[in-house]
Amino acid sequence: MSMLRVSHLPPFSTPALFAPRLYRLPIFTSFSPSKLRQISSFPSIFPRTLKPSSSSSQSSFIFNRVLAMAARSCFRAAAASFSAESGSSSEREILVQHLLVKENDLNLLLDLQQRVVRGEDLSDLAVEFSLCPSKKEGGMLGWVRKGQMNTDSEISQVPEFEEAAFNAPLNKVVRCKTQFGWHLLQVLSEREESILQEIPPEELHLKMQDPSFLEDAQLIDVREPEEVAQASLPGFQVLPLQQFGSWGPEITAKFDPQKDTYVLCHHGMRSLQVSKWLQTQGFRRLFNVSGGIHAYALKADQTIPTY
Numbered sequence: 001m002s003m004l005r006v007s008h009l010p011p012f013s014t015p016a017l018f019a020p021r022l023y024r025l026p027i028f029t030s031f032s033p034s035k036l037r038q039i040s041s042f043p044s045i046f047p048r049t050l051k052p053s054s055s056s057s058q059s060s061f062i063f064n065r066v067l068a069m070a071a072r073s074c075f076r077a078a079a080a081s082f083s084a085e086s087g088s089s090s091e092r093e094i095l096v097q098h099l100l101v102k103e104n105d106l107n108l109l110l111d112l113q114q115r116v117v118r119g120e121d122l123s124d125l126a127v128e129f130s131l132c133p134s135k136k137e138g139g140m141l142g143w144v145r146k147g148q149m150n151t152d153s154e155i156s157q158v159p160e161f162e163e164a165a166f167n168a169p170l171n172k173v174v175r176c177k178t179q180f181g182w183h184l185l186q187v188l189s190e191r192e193e194s195i196l197q198e199i200p201p202e203e204l205h206l207k208m209q210d211p212s213f214l215e216d217a218q219l220i221d222v223r224e225p226e227e228v229a230q231a232s233l234p235g236f237q238v239l240p241l242q243q244f245g246s247w248g249p250e251i252t253a254k255f256d257p258q259k260d261t262y263v264l265c266h267h268g269m270r271s272l273q274v275s276k277w278l279q280t281q282g283f284r285r286l287f288n289v290s291g292g293i294h295a296y297a298l299k300a301d302q303t304i305p306t307y
Contacts, residue, residue, distance in 0.1 A: 096165050097123055097139040098185035099130035109175060109182040116173045122186050131181065143191070143280075161185070196275050199287040204262065205300035208235070218261040222274045223293075227266060230307045231293055241270050248277075257282040266307075268292040 099122065101109050112125050123138025130139055146162060164176035165185055173186045207213045214235045221228060221236040228238050239247050247254065255261060261283055265271035268291050275286045289296065297304035 092190050093143045093145050094165060094187045095143050095189040095191075096141045096185060096187055097126065097134075098132070098141060098161075098183050099126035099135070099139045100132040100180055101129060101182050102131065103177070103181045106182055109184060113173060113175060113184055116184070116186075122173055122184060125184075194279060194284040194286070196279055196286040196288065198268075198290040199262065200290050201296035201300040204287075204289055205296065208233070216259070218255050218259050219264070220255070220261065220271075220274070221264045221293075222270050223265050227307070231297065231305045233264065233293065233296065233304070236264055239274075241265075241274065251278070251281055255283075258284055260285045260287065262287045262289060264289045264293055264296075266292045267294055 099112065101112075108129070112129060115125060116122050121138075123140070126132075126135050126139030129135075132139065134141055144165075146166060158178050158180075160176050160178045161183060164174055164183075165187060168174045168185065168187045170187055170190065173184055176183050176185065207217075217235075219233075219236040221232070221238045222241045223238070224240045224242060225238065257278075261275075261278065263271040263275045263278070263286065265274075268289060271292065272288045275288045278286055291299075293304065294306055297306045
């Protein structure tokens with residue numbers, strides 16, 4: 001039986017996803033710590049399981065899991081925005097959880113809805129009663145935009161669920177019926193628009209000639225220490241990707257999500273991945289250095305060695 005899910009795009013390695021474009025994606029608004037814990041691994045409705053290889057570090061494995069989960073909502077939203085060429089600030093993403101019961105179990109659904117009204121948590125009831133694979137994460141579907149609520153076939157739309165979700169008052173539990181059965185759904189949060197933009201190395205070089213830029217901007221280099229030893233740019237704080245486990249949990253304490261943040265790596269791939277993750281942490285303005293330090297050395301400053 002097909003279950004409701006959030007559509008997702010191919011893996012990060014898809015070249016088309018890394019062409020220079022302007023990304024406009026929403027960011028987190030506040031919600032309770034308990035909900036934050038629930039979405040820390042959303043959405044488990046994707047059956048794919050990631051396992052670290054024997055040569056991988058635990059920190060790298062953790063980050064790869066974060067990226068895989070964030071990509072399913074973030075890249076989908078980005079691709080929808082590009083194809084429509086909309087960039088409209090009226091679009092929003094919502095954080096949704098739900099539970100699903102059979103079509104002939106309306107009485108059960110009504111009873112569960114009353115239990116939520118009396119103070120029980122929908123996520124706890126989803127774990128116990130839901131037929132959707134998302135029950136493993138308390139019914140969490142993650143951040144979604146309109147047009148993302150598809151079935152496992154990724155062909156058939158579920159307009160009833162989408163309409164109910166995007167018209168539901170924040171935190172209120174509502175019910176709706178789809179071809180899969182009866183749903184109770186709850187919108188936990190919504191988030192505002194932010195941007196992730198590719199910046200050409202020549203443009204970054206010009207900015208770096210201004211001392212005020214180095215004082216105001218946040219510069220992050222996600223390469224490994226041995227790479228930085230071969231070539232580096234002034235002002236960049238090194239946060240090695242393989243050490244994600246040490247700096248990831250405290251990223252908003254080390255950096256201000258409201259400030260312009262520039263992310264650099266060797267060729268612009270890892271930095272784009274980190275930038276995507278930073279968006280999920282609420283960073284409003286992110287700039288990925290297109291082509292990385294390699295392109296910077298070739299196009300902007302030939303005194304920087306290549307490797």
